[in-house]
Amino acid sequence: MTSSSFQIRPELPEDDPIIDDLHETAFGPGRFARTAFRLREGVPHVPELSFVATVGDLLVGSVRLTAISVDSSAVLLLGPLTVHPGHKSNGAGKDLVTRALSAAKDHGHQLVLLVGDAPYYGPLGFEKVPLGQITLPGPVDPQRVLAADLAGVLPTTSGLARRAVKAR
Numbered sequence: 001m002t003s004s005s006f007q008i009r010p011e012l013p014e015d016d017p018i019i020d021d022l023h024e025t026a027f028g029p030g031r032f033a034r035t036a037f038r039l040r041e042g043v044p045h046v047p048e049l050s051f052v053a054t055v056g057d058l059l060v061g062s063v064r065l066t067a068i069s070v071d072s073s074a075v076l077l078l079g080p081l082t083v084h085p086g087h088k089s090n091g092a093g094k095d096l097v098t099r100a101l102s103a104a105k106d107h108g109h110q111l112v113l114l115v116g117d118a119p120y121y122g123p124l125g126f127e128k129v130p131l132g133q134i135t136l137p138g139p140v141d142p143q144r145v146l147a148a149d150l151a152g153v154l155p156t157t158s159g160l161a162r163r164a165v166k167a168r
Helices: 013-027 029-033 035-040 092-106 118-124
Strands: 007-010 051-055 058-070 073-083 111-115 145-149 159-163
Touching: 007 092, 013 058, 013 073, 035 058, 035 073, 035 111, 035 159, 051 092, 058 092, 058 111, 073 092, 073 159, 092 111, 092 118, 118 145
Parallel strands: 073 111
Antiparallel strands: 007 051, 051 058, 058 073, 058 159, 111 145
């Protein structure tokens, strides 16, 4: 499947049940125990920075950004990123991430974190956070803490990642 077979559009409220189903399919019930999920818990994702991939009328992928903080710095957490198993390897996931990062930058956000695989996310603008510079509550492999530095702030951002008091 080529990238021309899907479209990226902003997420709509009516997409929620389908996105929830995608998350269940991709991550199963264990997703609720993951550190990144715990950071997002109780904090709504930022609608204008969240996107879906569609093939015709079928929603096949989703990416969300959620406001968190690191020490006193406003940061975004990317995820979950999910693509329906029948539509993987068509570029939708990478296009969703690229679109979300572009929107984040356009909205003045400076730093986006995620827990993920560097070989996948590195070409999309993410780099490993220096060990111990930014920590997440709960168990997480520090080698998988990645950041997309949209404004040159990563060197001066450090501390414990926490849920944002309110979404920006």
